Amino acid sequence: MTVRRPHRTARVLAVTAATAALAAGLTACGxxxxxxxxxxxxxxxxxxxxxxxxxxxxxxxxxxxxxxxxxxxxxxxxxxxxxxxxxxxxxxxxxxxxxxxxxxxxxxxxxxxxxxxxxxPRGVEVVVRTDEGSVRATGFRHGLDITSQDGSVRIGNSAGPLRVRSDDGSVKATGIDARQVSVRTQDGSADLDLRTVPDRVDAVSDDGSLDVALPGSAAYRVSSHTDDGSVRVSVPRDADSAHRVTVRTQDGKVTLRTAN
Structure with missing residues (x-):
């Protein structure tokens, strides 16, 4: 006598298809x-x-x-x-x-x-450590120290010392009055717009373009380099200047220009 077994495979496939459809629907909603x-x-x-x-x-x-x-x-x-x-x-x-x-x-x-x-509270320095997620900071007059593993960083109207580290995400800082600026990205571009003449700027990327705008009221001691990309420097330069600017990337374009 032949024993007929339930079509378990068909049922599994049906459940799998339904689950996939549900997952797709949830993913689409977000x-x-x-x-x-x-x-x-x-x-x-x-x-x-x-x-x-x-x-x-x-x-x-x-x-x-x-x-x-x-x-x-x-x-x-x-x-x-x-x-x-x-x-x-x-x-x-x-x-x-x-x-x-x-x-x-x-x-x-x-x-x-x-x-x-x-x-x-005003007058407080801020340190941020985030594994995943964007960071936006605006209006701080004291130090900002931000490290992001995965997410963009946006900074506006900052006056204290600025330090940003990003493993995977772009960095954009505008309206910056900081005298000391350090930005490093492993995989992402950096766009910096300074409105006060800085004492020191370090902008370094492993894989991403760098665009730094500086006030034209001073000359700068510039060090710029890229392994794969173009370099354009249009700010006033002086090898003996006390205002030191370093802009380097391994893969990407380097632009060092006068702020509008």
């Missing part, structure tokens, strides 16, 4: 933290004059504000089909003035998006 109409708010007492923000998988916006507390607003959207519910956490270490932001979004089909706005 979670957007901007859709969160009820963001959460927290405040933390700052003890010193340096704030450290340690973030993972979130877009960051940093702005100076009045008061003596760090104020954080969080937007979040997320879902998983199979797995634990997504969640975001914030932790404050008062001994180190460190704000840690984390997003846990794991599962068979996970779709999450988070964004944080951090209001920093």
């Amino acid at each position: 979670a957007d933290a901007g859709d969160d109409t009820r963001p959460e708010h927290r405040s933390f007492a700052l003890q010193g004059r340096t704030l450290t923000v340690d973030s993972d998988d979130s877009a960051l916006e940093l702005v100076p504000a009045d008061g003596d507390e760090v104020k954080v607003t969080r937007w979040f959207q997320g879902s998983t089909v199979i797995g634990s519910d997504p969640r975001t956490t914030w932790r404050w270490d008062g001994d180190e003035d460190r704000l840690t932001l984390r997003l846990d979004c794991s599962g068979f089909i996970a779709d999450c998006s988070s964004r944080h706005r951090v209001e920093v």
Whole structure:
């Protein structure tokens, strides 16, 4: 007698196809933290004059504000089909003035998006360490030290010493009055627009074009180089100048020009 077995293979294929279709649908939708109409708010007492923000998988916006507390607003959207519910956490270490932001979004089909706005008391230096997510900082008059593993960095109207490191993402800084500027990217372009004559600028990239605009009211001691690309220098030059500018990339165009 012949025993007929259920068509298990067909059922597996049907389930797989349905799952793939569901995954494609969720991917097409895409979670957007901007859709969160009820963001959460927290405040933390700052003890010193340096704030450290340690973030993972979130877009960051940093702005100076009045008061003596760090104020954080969080937007979040997320879902998983199979797995634990997504969640975001914030932790404050008062001994180190460190704000840690984390997003846990794991599962068979996970779709999450988070964004944080951090209001920093005026006169405070800011250190940012982020593994994944864009960073935007505007209006700081003291030091900014930003390291991004994966995400763009945008800085506007900054006056303190500026240090930016990006492993994978572009850097754009405009309205910069800093005397000391250091920007390094491994894979991404850098676009810097300075409106005050700097003492020292270092812009280095492994793979990306570099565009640096400087005030034309001074001459600069320039060092520029690219292994694969063009070099254009149109700022006033003086080999003995106290204003030193180094612009180097391995693969990309180098432009050093007078600011408009």
